[in-house]
Amino acid sequence: MAEDGRKKKKKSRRNRRGRSTSADALDDEEQPLAIHNGEAEFSNSATFNADNAPVVMAADSNNASDDDDDPEDSQQPVLTLVQDGMDDEDAIPAPIEEPGGDGLDDTPAFTEEGLAVATAIDASAEDEYIYAAIEYDPDSKPPLHKNRRFRVYTCMAFMVVIAVVVVVVVYTTKSAKGTETTEVEVLVNGPPSGTPTSAPTTNREASGIREQVEAGILQRGANFSTIPETDPRYLALDWILHYDQLQLDSDDKNLYQRYVLALLAFALDSLAWLGCGEHRKFGNVTENFVTEDCQVKNIATEQFESHKVWLSSTEECEWYGVICSSDEVVRGVELMGNGLIGEIPPEISQLRFLQYLALNGNCLFGTIPPEFGMMPNLLSLELHGNGLSGELPSEMYDASKLQLFNVAMQYGFSNVCYKSNGAYVNTLFQGGGLTARNFNPGLWGNVLDENVTKWKSMKGLHLFDNSFTGTIGEGIGDLKYLVFLRAHNNVFQGYLPYGLEKLKKLREVYLYKNELYDSIIPTIGDMEDLEDLRLHENEMYGAIPDSLYNLRKLKKLWLQDTVFCDREEPYECTTESDYGFEGTISKEIGNLKKLQMLLINNNPLGGTLPTEIGLCENLAILHIHKTNLKGPAPREMCGLRDKKLNNEADMGVVYADCRPNNRTQDPFFACDCCTDCCDHTTKVCIADD
Secondary structure, rough: OOOHHHHHHHHHHHHHOOOHHHHOOOOOOOOOOOEEOOEOOOOOOOOOOOOOOOOOOOOOOOOOOHOOHHHHHHHEEOOOOOEOOOOOOHHHOOOOOOOOOOOOOOOOOOOOOEEEOOOOOHHHHHHOOOOOOOOOOOOOOOHHHHHHHHHHHHHHHHHHHHHHHHHHHHHHHHHHOOOOOOOOOOOOOOOOOOOOOOOOOOOOOOOOOOHHHHHHHOOOOOOOOOOOOOOHHHHHHOOOOOOOOOOOOOOOOOOOHHHHHHHHHHHHHHHOOOOOOOOHHHHHHHOOOOOOOEEEEEEOOOOOEEEEEEOOOHHHHOOOEEEEEOOEEEEEEEOOOOOOEEEEOOHHHHHOOOOEEEEEEEOOEEEOHHHHOOOOOOOOEEEEOOEOOEEEEHHHHOOOOEEEEEEEEEEEOEEEEEEEOOOOOOOOOOHHHHHOEEOOOOOEEEEOOHHHHHOOOOOOOOOOOEEOOOOOOOHHHOOOHHHOOOOOOOOOOEEEOHHHHHHHOOOOOOOOEEEEEEEEOOHHHHHHOOOOOEEOOOEEEEEHHHHHHOOOOOOOEEEOOOEEEEEEOOOEEEEEOOOOOOOOOHHHHHHHOOOOEEEEEOOOEEOOOOOHHHHOOOOEEEEEEOOOOOOOOOHHHHHHHHHOOOOOOOEEEEEEOOEEEEEEEEEEOOOOOEEEEOOOOOOEEEEHH
């Protein structure tokens, strides 16, 4: 029985071996094993030949050592690796390892030629060994993510995307700062309002501009958290943040000056300016345009000049009236007679390099900001011809570099301007008359006291037509560069200071229509450059000092209409010919060869007119009426009529008491060359009839 069983096992092995060694016996539907790395691997590996082509291999997982004593098995059948599509003779044995030899190892047996030996498989274990058959496709490609070319292209595409994103971000940032706005307001409900519409949603509020302006420009403790949105300071900030097409950064060197100028435009109602203030956008649905150019007529040249509109997208140095140095720093603002309306904002003092400010001839009201004294480079301040009021701030003396200070013509000066909302202001009234019709008294304070000595560089001091009081201090003599002193029509009291004699460069002294008394200083002749002396309509008296005739450059001498004031209530001043300058006219008057105007009427001057008057060949106006001068008129005086005095062109005027005295008597001053005559007793002149 045992023998029969052994024979059956041998027969079974032969059958399996025959099926394995025959390439032609392979089932046409059997899939070849995949080959990897050019080596035949068992269990779960595909096999490749030396040319890396797939081959088919069958192997027994059981060792054949159990039948080593069988003589029929001494010659092991050889399993040949057959490459699909090749003849048997071309088959290349797959490299294999030598068997372990212990008879228990699962490693398949090999022949001496390196061929795998087919071994019998136990039927009971047959289900445990299932070979993985993997189909090999010669046209197959590795996965896309393992493709080297794909990875290179992917990296390149990723870099291009990053570059595009960077370009878009940079372009968007620049566009937010510098792109010109082309949108316009559509005029639907009448003319546009001067107040900007609600600001667009941006992150400009977080840019630091607000904090910079608040800390560096706003004055008197102001901050934007408490300032109403209608305040010019807030409107200027809103414009800088949202409407200014330059879109400055918080660290821009021109931020401060551009904000201050924008504030000036909003505070002084630029929409109502006569020239270059209309900054609103105009247009309709088919036309988009912004007016940025303007034409202004130059009064001096009578020619129209091109400028840029305020609050336009252009540089502030191109705006009308703004004067800048080569480094684009604002050095001057000149807006004379341009219809400016409102109060001067103190923040203008933050134009730290401003040297010249001219806002004269407008409709400004309120007070002069004391912050002007903080402007270290201010050389010229011209605010005359407005409706300013209040006491002149003492801080103004701290502007030690001032050379021209003109705040004249605030009292009694009428100038009418129309606001952009249609309302009008009149500088004749305090506050422009917007709230009440109280007459504007102008500026007041003791402006010429000893503090005036701080203005060491002053050349032109123009204070007339205000309500300044006090005396003229002796310290005025320290203003050695002073050329023009015009302080008439105020309430200055006292006497002329002797310090005037030290002002060698002084050309004009206008102190008339004040409450000055006493005589002319006897050393006035030391003011060798004096050309124009006007002391009329004061309470002055005494003789004309002889040194006055040494003023060889003198062209105009006005001493007429001296007044007499009754100090008792009611306080009243009258003009009387019996009170005032007295004495006689010196023959030294012939030294005044440049004299053009001599007005000494309404004074008790007596004697005769010296013949040396004929040496004053430039004399064109002579008023000697209502005096005690007696005639006849010297022939030398009448000889001037063929020159400038009473010539055929009617350029000259000679007034004298040449009318019959008291209507019936001989003229007090007989003159046949005078143009107008008065009655010495009745004080009636031909011009009065």
